Amino acid sequence: MDSNKRFALVACALFVVFSVFALVATHKLPPSSFKAFYCAGESLLHGSDPYEVEPLRACEHRVAPGELPAYAVEPAPLPGYALVPWAALALLPPQAARALFAIALAAALAFTAAAIAAIASLDLIAVALALLALWYLNLSFGEIPPFAVAGMALCALMLRRGRPWGAAAGAALTAIEPHLAVPLWLCLALFAPRVRVPLLAAGIALAIVDVAAGGPRIVWEFATIALPAQARAEIFAADQFSLTHLAAVAGASGSVALVAGTLSYVLMTLLGIAVAKRLEGAGKSEYLALAPPAFVLIGGTFLHDLQFLAALPLALVLLARSRSKWPEALAAALLCVAWSESASRLALLLSAASVFAVVWLAMPRRSGRIVWPAAGALAAAALVVALARQPKGPRAVAPATPPVAVRAQDTAARAWAIYLESDAALTTLSARSFIRKIPTWAGTLLLVTIAFSCAVPVRRRKLAPE
Numbered sequence: 001m002d003s004n005k006r007f008a009l010v011a012c013a014l015f016v017v018f019s020v021f022a023l024v025a026t027h028k029l030p031p032s033s034f035k036a037f038y039c040a041g042e043s044l045l046h047g048s049d050p051y052e053v054e055p056l057r058a059c060e061h062r063v064a065p066g067e068l069p070a071y072a073v074e075p076a077p078l079p080g081y082a083l084v085p086w087a088a089l090a091l092l093p094p095q096a097a098r099a100l101f102a103i104a105l106a107a108a109l110a111f112t113a114a115a116i117a118a119i120a121s122l123d124l125i126a127v128a129l130a131l132l133a134l135w136y137l138n139l140s141f142g143e144i145p146p147f148a149v150a151g152m153a154l155c156a157l158m159l160r161r162g163r164p165w166g167a168a169a170g171a172a173l174t175a176i177e178p179h180l181a182v183p184l185w186l187c188l189a190l191f192a193p194r195v196r197v198p199l200l201a202a203g204i205a206l207a208i209v210d211v212a213a214g215g216p217r218i219v220w221e222f223a224t225i226a227l228p229a230q231a232r233a234e235i236f237a238a239d240q241f242s243l244t245h246l247a248a249v250a251g252a253s254g255s256v257a258l259v260a261g262t263l264s265y266v267l268m269t270l271l272g273i274a275v276a277k278r279l280e281g282a283g284k285s286e287y288l289a290l291a292p293p294a295f296v297l298i299g300g301t302f303l304h305d306l307q308f309l310a311a312l313p314l315a316l317v318l319l320a321r322s323r324s325k326w327p328e329a330l331a332a333a334l335l336c337v338a339w340s341e342s343a344s345r346l347a348l349l350l351s352a353a354s355v356f357a358v359v360w361l362a363m364p365r366r367s368g369r370i371v372w373p374a375a376g377a378l379a380a381a382a383l384v385v386a387l388a389r390q391p392k393g394p395r396a397v398a399p400a401t402p403p404v405a406v407r408a409q410d411t412a413a414r415a416w417a418i419y420l421e422s423d424a425a426l427t428t429l430s431a432r433s434f435i436r437k438i439p440t441w442a443g444t445l446l447l448v449t450i451a452f453s454c455a456v457p458v459r460r461r462k463l464a465p466e
Helices: 003-026 034-045 053-063 080-089 094-120 124-141 145-160 164-174 178-191 193-214 216-233 243-249 254-280 287-295 305-321 326-335 345-362 368-388 412-422 431-454
Strands: none
Touching: 034 053, 034 080, 034 094, 053 412, 080 094, 080 193, 080 216, 094 124, 094 145, 094 305, 124 145, 124 305, 124 345, 145 164, 145 178, 145 287, 145 305, 164 178, 164 193, 164 287, 178 193, 178 254, 178 287, 193 216, 216 254, 216 412, 243 254, 254 287, 254 431, 287 305, 287 431, 305 326, 305 345, 305 431, 326 345, 326 431
């Protein structure tokens, strides 16, 4: 490895580490969605319904006072088995639980980077940096996609090493995000015969935990009430990336938009499974775990920028095995930036580090003469953008009283919908907000196109031999 490149990479990594530690040391991480998961776990722990307004609302306003109007509540639309770890965290005070959650997220990042580096023979530090910006966005919002991505990476690594029980364990961890797990589980069941029995055992174990956590009524309520209600609640949410949202903004009714999003999810699931099978036929069984979840990030009914972290493992593996490099690097670079309007200055700097890592991975070995100028230019641009970024001005806040009554027995998703609808800033797709989404959409479309082109017969395949 070129010493200049290695030194630049290590220097970038140290800068990132010190930046994150400085943030944690000087600022408390905001509760954000963490409060919803923590309080849903507390509801489950005490035998209450985690999908109803109360006692979820009372807990959230205790954990994060003043973050929402008094009537509002943020839902935690996760199945019972995924809320069990949160019930364990709810045994701790909120601040201690938040710190432990951050440590667990850091462990998920480290494991994901190590697994992808091992699969694709990439530098561990570079992979970790490439994942870092979107990982930090999840940390700052208190979200869970990094755990599902760690499950994908574990499943891919175990498939690569021929360990079916380990692959099933990774699939089980991915199930914390059901919409990512469904295509992965279907792909394994269809095309990984040795994993079928372990996968069945994992499914039975999750079902037992699901029923034991809250009883059959909670299982049924999640599948038939809570999850559909959450999809309906966020149809017009300005931070949505789903086809359902785009269709609704374009004038389709809510029901039509949901049908369009559902059909697109089914279509991309089937396409992702088909592409994974063709890539796996080239002797790379890890694609069975990496491709399907990345494909379903196009379209769908419910999709946030935080979840696009699930596309990066596939992008990095394809980058490592490509002869051309730069199309794959462009896709990965577009995907690894925290384009969110709410991204902090640190998130912007981490995005620069992530892009630098992708560029570093795409460069030929002897490229020291351009690494330092490129790194310097990128760091300078990121600093200028971050320092020049003006703080947001005050925006209209949702009224303290809801436009319609919110009852304690209502679904939390209904109360969330009322809150979103009462605040125009949360449901108005401005031109600026739409433009910020374009790079992520473009990166995902490019990645899917590249993966599809690699799934052609062997004589036309672009993947480089290992």
